[in-house]
Amino acid sequence: DARVTQTPRHKVTEMGQEVTMRCQPILGHNTVFWYRQTMMQGLELLAYFRNRAPLDDSGMPKDRFSAEMPDATLATLKIQPSEPRDSAVYFCASGPGLADVETQYFGPGTRLLVL
Amino acid sequence: GQNIDQPTEMTATEGAIVQINCTYQTSGFNGLFWYQQHAGEAPTFLSYNVLDGLEEKGRFSSFLSRSKGYSYLLLKELQMKDSASYLCAVVDSNYQLIWGAGTKLIIKP
Numbered sequence A: 001d002a003r004v005t006q007t008p009r010h011k012v013t014e015m016g017q018e019v020t021m022r023c024q025p026i027l028g029h030n031t032v033f034w035y036r037q038t039m040m041q042g043l044e045l046l047a048y049f050r051n052r053a054p055l056d057d058s059g060m061p062k063d064r065f066s067a068e069m070p071d072a073t074l075a076t077l078k079i080q081p082s083e084p085r086d087s088a089v090y091f092c093a094s095g096p097g098l099a100d101v102e103t104q105y106f107g108p109g110t111r112l113l114v115l
Numbered sequence B: 001g002q003n004i005d006q007p008t009e010m011t012a013t014e015g016a017i018v019q020i021n022c023t024y025q026t027s028g029f030n031g032l033f034w035y036q037q038h039a040g041e042a043p044t045f046l047s048y049n050v051l052d053g054l055e056e057k058g059r060f061s062s063f064l065s066r067s068k069g070y071s072y073l074l075l076k077e078l079q080m081k082d083s084a085s086y087l088c089a090v091v092d093s094n095y096q097l098i099w100g101a102g103t104k105l106i107i108k109p
Helices: none
Strands: A006-007 A010-013 A019-024 A031-038 A043-048 A052-058 A066-070 A076-077 A088-095 A110-114 B003-005 B009-013 B018-024 B032-037 B044-049 B053-057 B060-065 B070-075 B084-089 B097-099 B103-108
Touching: A006 A088, A006 B009, A010 A019, A019 A110, A031 A076, A043 A066, A043 A076, A043 B097, A052 B097, B003 B060, B003 B084, B009 B018, B018 B032, B018 B103, B032 B060, B032 B070, B044 B053, B044 B060, B044 B070, B070 B084
Parallel strands: A010 A110, B009 B103
Antiparallel strands: A006 A019, A019 A076, A031 A043, A031 A088, A043 A052, A066 A076, A088 A110, B003 B018, B018 B070, B032 B044, B032 B084, B053 B060, B060 B070, B084 B097, B084 B103
């Protein structure tokens, strides 16, 4: 069945290292969202793409985070350099992109621990 | 500012009924979602309300009152597998999804 996939599922790294997280949206979906979830902050929207174009990345710390969609089947979120406060679960979600209001389908998440 | 309020945690007994409330203050309103999230897993869609009233879907129902800025998720015949967090999210006037912090529901035998 169609699912959003994310890699890696778990990542432990040291402060200062680059982290790259990948997401494959559901085939045919035109909107992609990156979220960060922590116990303290809940779900925070980091970036939002429609038809591969970034529409909103206001929730993303621009100095260290970057999000791209090299093609329709791949979205990436990079952190460089990583810091301990970046430790969180990062979710990717996709939607059909056919209407203004749609259900978002979440991937399993990448659990990031920065030491 | 935009604000979504949900209780942090609730406890209920297997077989019982529980109501999880969500109140919101947002710039505009274009619907309200409920998602379920089991520990260590991704959020999954439960319901979407855009008109006032109750929508029933099996053991789960969702209610909306736009004039009161209020919604609730009603879970009947609780099962142990219903232990999860329940996230309320509102679509604002810019079609942005504003997420609540979630309500952790603990089911006891």
